[in-house]
Amino acid sequence: MRSMPKNKKQNNTKSKIIIPIVVIALLFVGIGIGMSYFKNNLYTVMKVPDFELTDQNNKKITSKDMLGKVYLVEFFFSKCPTICPVMNTNMRFIEDEINSPDFGIISISIDPENDTPELLKQHAKKIGAKSPNWHFLTGNRDYIGNLADQFDIYVGDKEDESENLNHSGMIALVDQEGNIRCRYNKENMPILYYSGLNYEDKEGTLPKLNGKYHPDREILIEDVKKLLKD
Numbered sequence: 001m002r003s004m005p006k007n008k009k010q011n012n013t014k015s016k017i018i019i020p021i022v023v024i025a026l027l028f029v030g031i032g033i034g035m036s037y038f039k040n041n042l043y044t045v046m047k048v049p050d051f052e053l054t055d056q057n058n059k060k061i062t063s064k065d066m067l068g069k070v071y072l073v074e075f076f077f078s079k080c081p082t083i084c085p086v087m088n089t090n091m092r093f094i095e096d097e098i099n100s101p102d103f104g105i106i107s108i109s110i111d112p113e114n115d116t117p118e119l120l121k122q123h124a125k126k127i128g129a130k131s132p133n134w135h136f137l138t139g140n141r142d143y144i145g146n147l148a149d150q151f152d153i154y155v156g157d158k159e160d161e162s163e164n165l166n167h168s169g170m171i172a173l174v175d176q177e178g179n180i181r182c183r184y185n186k187e188n189m190p191i192l193y194y195s196g197l198n199y200e201d202k203e204g205t206l207p208k209l210n211g212k213y214h215p216d217r218e219i220l221i222e223d224v225k226k227l228l229k230d
Helices: 006-040 083-098 117-127 141-151 215-229
Strands: 043-047 052-054 060-062 070-076 103-109 134-137 170-174 179-182
Touching: 070 083, 070 141, 070 215, 083 103, 083 117, 083 215, 103 141, 117 134, 170 215, 179 215
Parallel strands: 070 103, 103 134
Antiparallel strands: 043 179, 052 060, 070 170, 170 179
16 A cells, blocks of 8 residues: 655645634634624613603603603602712713713603602702703603613512612613613623612722712713714
Protein backbone atom coordinates (compact mmCIF):
# COMPACT_ATOMS: atom_id res chain seq x y z
CA MET A 1 0.00 0.00 0.00
CA ARG A 2 1.30 3.44 -0.91
CA SER A 3 1.94 5.86 1.94
CA MET A 4 0.35 9.35 1.80
CA PRO A 5 2.70 12.00 0.41
CA LYS A 6 4.39 14.04 3.13
CA ASN A 7 3.01 17.40 1.96
CA LYS A 8 -0.55 16.01 1.93
CA LYS A 9 -0.14 14.82 5.51
CA GLN A 10 1.07 18.28 6.49
CA ASN A 11 -1.93 19.92 4.77
CA ASN A 12 -4.34 17.59 6.57
CA THR A 13 -2.68 18.39 9.89
CA LYS A 14 -2.87 22.12 9.21
CA SER A 15 -6.54 21.81 8.29
CA LYS A 16 -7.28 19.99 11.54
CA ILE A 17 -5.67 22.86 13.45
CA ILE A 18 -7.03 25.77 11.41
CA ILE A 19 -10.70 24.68 11.22
CA PRO A 20 -11.23 24.65 15.04
CA ILE A 21 -9.46 28.03 15.31
CA VAL A 22 -11.74 29.51 12.64
CA VAL A 23 -14.81 28.04 14.36
CA ILE A 24 -13.74 29.46 17.73
CA ALA A 25 -13.01 32.85 16.14
CA LEU A 26 -16.44 32.93 14.48
CA LEU A 27 -18.02 31.95 17.79
CA PHE A 28 -16.35 34.90 19.54
CA VAL A 29 -17.40 37.24 16.72
CA GLY A 30 -20.98 35.96 17.07
CA ILE A 31 -20.88 36.50 20.83
CA GLY A 32 -19.51 40.01 20.28
CA ILE A 33 -22.28 40.83 17.81
CA GLY A 34 -24.87 39.41 20.22
CA MET A 35 -23.49 41.43 23.13
CA SER A 36 -23.52 44.55 20.99
CA TYR A 37 -27.14 43.89 20.01
CA PHE A 38 -28.26 43.56 23.64
CA LYS A 39 -26.29 46.64 24.62
CA ASN A 40 -27.57 48.88 21.83
CA ASN A 41 -31.16 47.71 21.40
CA LEU A 42 -34.18 48.04 23.65
CA TYR A 43 -36.58 45.18 24.27
CA THR A 44 -40.29 45.65 23.49
CA VAL A 45 -42.23 44.57 26.58
CA MET A 46 -45.81 45.15 25.33
CA LYS A 47 -48.21 47.82 24.09
CA VAL A 48 -48.89 50.46 26.71
CA PRO A 49 -52.34 49.89 28.26
CA ASP A 50 -54.99 52.35 27.07
CA PHE A 51 -55.74 55.03 29.64
CA GLU A 52 -57.92 58.13 29.98
CA LEU A 53 -57.53 60.24 33.13
CA THR A 54 -57.70 63.89 34.19
CA ASP A 55 -54.54 65.96 34.68
CA GLN A 56 -53.67 68.87 36.98
CA ASN A 57 -55.13 71.32 34.47
CA ASN A 58 -58.48 69.49 34.49
CA LYS A 59 -57.77 68.20 31.00
CA LYS A 60 -58.48 64.65 29.80
CA ILE A 61 -55.23 62.90 28.88
CA THR A 62 -55.25 59.59 27.03
CA SER A 63 -52.65 57.13 25.80
CA LYS A 64 -53.46 58.33 22.27
CA ASP A 65 -52.53 61.90 23.26
CA MET A 66 -49.04 60.66 24.12
CA LEU A 67 -48.37 59.01 20.76
CA GLY A 68 -45.36 60.59 19.08
CA LYS A 69 -43.66 61.24 22.41
CA VAL A 70 -41.21 59.22 24.47
CA TYR A 71 -42.54 59.20 28.03
CA LEU A 72 -42.27 57.67 31.50
CA VAL A 73 -45.13 56.29 33.60
CA GLU A 74 -45.14 56.09 37.39
CA PHE A 75 -47.74 55.51 40.12
CA PHE A 76 -47.53 57.80 43.18
CA PHE A 77 -49.58 60.03 45.47
CA SER A 78 -48.88 63.58 46.59
CA LYS A 79 -49.02 62.95 50.37
CA CYS A 80 -46.66 59.97 50.21
CA PRO A 81 -43.93 60.56 52.84
CA THR A 82 -41.45 57.93 51.69
CA ILE A 83 -40.56 56.92 48.13
CA CYS A 84 -42.69 59.41 46.17
CA PRO A 85 -40.53 62.48 46.97
CA VAL A 86 -37.50 60.45 45.87
CA MET A 87 -39.22 59.43 42.63
CA ASN A 88 -40.39 63.01 42.00
CA THR A 89 -36.85 64.31 42.49
CA ASN A 90 -35.44 61.75 40.08
CA MET A 91 -38.15 62.55 37.53
CA ARG A 92 -37.35 66.26 37.84
CA PHE A 93 -33.68 65.51 37.21
CA ILE A 94 -34.56 63.46 34.11
CA GLU A 95 -36.90 66.22 32.90
CA ASP A 96 -34.03 68.75 33.06
CA GLU A 97 -31.53 66.40 31.43
CA ILE A 98 -33.80 65.50 28.51
CA ASN A 99 -35.30 68.97 27.99
CA SER A 100 -37.20 68.05 24.83
CA PRO A 101 -40.73 68.87 23.62
CA ASP A 102 -40.93 65.24 22.48
CA PHE A 103 -40.49 63.90 26.01
CA GLY A 104 -43.21 63.55 28.65
CA ILE A 105 -44.00 62.12 32.08
CA ILE A 106 -47.22 60.51 33.29
CA SER A 107 -47.60 60.46 37.10
CA ILE A 108 -50.78 58.59 38.10
CA SER A 109 -52.13 59.14 41.61
CA ILE A 110 -53.29 56.09 43.57
CA ASP A 111 -55.04 58.43 46.04
CA PRO A 112 -57.54 60.19 43.76
CA GLU A 113 -59.93 61.05 46.60
CA ASN A 114 -57.33 63.48 47.93
CA ASP A 115 -55.39 64.15 44.74
CA THR A 116 -57.86 66.35 42.91
CA PRO A 117 -56.70 68.27 39.81
CA GLU A 118 -56.38 71.39 41.96
CA LEU A 119 -54.20 69.67 44.55
CA LEU A 120 -52.09 68.00 41.85
CA LYS A 121 -51.51 71.41 40.27
CA GLN A 122 -50.18 72.65 43.60
CA HIS A 123 -48.03 69.54 43.87
CA ALA A 124 -46.59 70.05 40.37
CA LYS A 125 -45.68 73.61 41.30
CA LYS A 126 -44.20 72.50 44.64
CA ILE A 127 -41.79 70.02 43.05
CA GLY A 128 -40.91 72.38 40.22
CA ALA A 129 -42.34 70.46 37.27
CA LYS A 130 -41.73 72.54 34.15
CA SER A 131 -42.76 70.61 31.07
CA PRO A 132 -46.32 70.94 29.70
CA ASN A 133 -45.94 67.23 28.91
CA TRP A 134 -45.66 66.25 32.59
CA HIS A 135 -49.21 65.19 33.44
CA PHE A 136 -50.23 64.40 37.02
CA LEU A 137 -53.31 62.24 36.55
CA THR A 138 -56.28 61.41 38.74
CA GLY A 139 -59.57 59.57 38.29
CA ASN A 140 -61.51 56.58 39.60
CA ARG A 141 -59.52 54.46 42.08
CA ASP A 142 -60.83 51.14 40.75
CA TYR A 143 -59.89 52.21 37.23
CA ILE A 144 -56.41 53.22 38.37
CA GLY A 145 -55.91 49.95 40.27
CA ASN A 146 -56.90 47.99 37.19
CA LEU A 147 -54.59 50.11 35.06
CA ALA A 148 -51.67 49.37 37.40
CA ASP A 149 -52.43 45.65 37.02
CA GLN A 150 -52.32 46.02 33.24
CA PHE A 151 -48.95 47.74 33.51
CA ASP A 152 -47.89 44.97 35.93
CA ILE A 153 -46.69 47.63 38.37
CA TYR A 154 -47.67 46.93 41.98
CA VAL A 155 -50.32 49.10 43.63
CA GLY A 156 -51.95 48.05 46.91
CA ASP A 157 -55.52 46.74 47.06
CA LYS A 158 -57.97 49.58 47.62
CA GLU A 159 -60.04 47.42 49.98
CA ASP A 160 -57.06 46.65 52.23
CA GLU A 161 -56.62 49.60 54.59
CA SER A 162 -53.03 48.69 55.42
CA GLU A 163 -52.06 48.21 51.77
CA ASN A 164 -54.20 50.57 49.71
CA LEU A 165 -51.60 53.35 49.50
CA ASN A 166 -48.61 51.07 49.01
CA HIS A 167 -47.07 51.05 45.57
CA SER A 168 -43.99 50.12 43.61
CA GLY A 169 -41.19 52.51 42.72
CA MET A 170 -41.04 51.08 39.20
CA ILE A 171 -41.20 53.25 36.07
CA ALA A 172 -42.30 52.25 32.57
CA LEU A 173 -40.55 53.68 29.51
CA VAL A 174 -42.82 54.17 26.50
CA ASP A 175 -41.70 54.90 22.94
CA GLN A 176 -43.26 57.08 20.25
CA GLU A 177 -45.43 54.22 18.96
CA GLY A 178 -46.88 53.43 22.38
CA ASN A 179 -44.70 50.41 23.18
CA ILE A 180 -43.25 49.81 26.63
CA ARG A 181 -39.51 49.36 26.13
CA CYS A 182 -36.56 48.43 28.32
CA ARG A 183 -32.89 47.57 28.14
CA TYR A 184 -31.22 44.23 28.83
CA ASN A 185 -29.29 43.47 32.04
CA LYS A 186 -25.80 41.98 32.27
CA GLU A 187 -27.27 38.50 31.75
CA ASN A 188 -28.96 39.76 28.55
CA MET A 189 -32.42 39.50 30.09
CA PRO A 190 -34.91 42.40 29.70
CA ILE A 191 -35.27 44.39 32.93
CA LEU A 192 -38.92 45.26 32.00
CA TYR A 193 -39.11 48.34 34.27
CA TYR A 194 -36.75 50.91 35.73
CA SER A 195 -36.44 51.93 39.36
CA GLY A 196 -37.22 55.47 40.48
CA LEU A 197 -35.53 54.90 43.85
CA ASN A 198 -32.19 55.81 45.38
CA TYR A 199 -29.67 53.25 46.57
CA GLU A 200 -26.88 52.80 49.06
CA ASP A 201 -24.72 51.08 46.44
CA LYS A 202 -23.81 51.75 42.79
CA GLU A 203 -25.23 48.39 41.75
CA GLY A 204 -28.74 49.33 42.88
CA THR A 205 -29.29 46.41 45.26
CA LEU A 206 -29.75 48.28 48.57
CA PRO A 207 -32.64 50.79 48.42
CA LYS A 208 -32.24 53.80 50.66
CA LEU A 209 -34.41 56.93 50.75
CA ASN A 210 -31.43 59.25 51.07
CA GLY A 211 -29.06 57.02 49.12
CA LYS A 212 -26.60 58.89 46.94
CA TYR A 213 -26.76 56.42 44.05
CA HIS A 214 -29.55 56.22 41.45
CA PRO A 215 -28.27 53.93 38.68
CA ASP A 216 -31.62 53.53 36.92
CA ARG A 217 -31.98 57.30 36.64
CA GLU A 218 -28.80 57.40 34.60
CA ILE A 219 -29.75 54.53 32.31
CA LEU A 220 -33.24 55.97 31.83
CA ILE A 221 -31.70 59.19 30.54
CA GLU A 222 -29.56 57.15 28.12
CA ASP A 223 -32.51 55.08 26.91
CA VAL A 224 -34.88 58.04 26.53
CA LYS A 225 -32.25 59.82 24.41
CA LYS A 226 -31.77 56.65 22.37
CA LEU A 227 -35.51 56.46 21.61
CA LEU A 228 -35.70 60.18 20.79
CA LYS A 229 -33.02 59.63 18.13
CA ASP A 230 -34.85 56.67 16.54
